[in-house]
Amino acid sequence: MSAEVDTIISNTAGSMLKALNHLEAELVKIRAGKANPTMLDGIVADYYGNPTAINQIANISVLDARTISVQPWEKNMLAPIERAITMANIGINPQNDGNIIRLFLPPLTEERRKELVKRCNAEGEHAKVAIRNIRRDSIEAIKKMQKDGLSEDISKDAEKEAQDLTDKYISLVEKHLEAKEKEIMAV
Secondary structure: OHHHHHHHHHHHHHHHHHHHHHHHHHHHHOOOOOOOHHHHOOOEEEEOOEEEEHHHOEEEEEEEOOEEEEEEOOHHHHHHHHHHHHHHOOOOOEEEOOOOEEEEOOOOOHHHHHHHHHHHHHHHHHHHHHHHHHHHHHHHHHHHHHHOOOOHHHHHHHHHHHHHHHHHHHHHHHHHHHHHHHHHHOO
């Protein structure tokens, strides 16, 4: 019976790690004043009738700390890429010179920085909720196993282990949020 409990706990840890990785991916997309090619991840342009990620139809590079260049592999893709970036509403206006699209990141104002911190905190709260939901599901599975004959001691130990995992991952979320806030608020 203990092998099933170990499986539940390891699945719980794996799911919580996925929630933390998702948070990291979302925080990378929130710009902190520095140009980063991953800011364009998730933006899709119309490529011959198919929605395609920009990084699959163009070369994305960082020219300097505040400039990203997007060079399509086909010149006729300039307009669709430019339109996709504008529609994504990431707070950057693309500059098209006929060969390359440049994205100039404006310096962040204090108000914008606070807005970005709020957005980071919202993402962090989503991650915490996901982690707590994973804990709830694993504890429900353990209680179900207890009804099916698992000893109460093993059940309580497994619930405590699920809670310890939850505490660990919640504190990791807090650390990520603190680091991102520090990065955003640095002038």
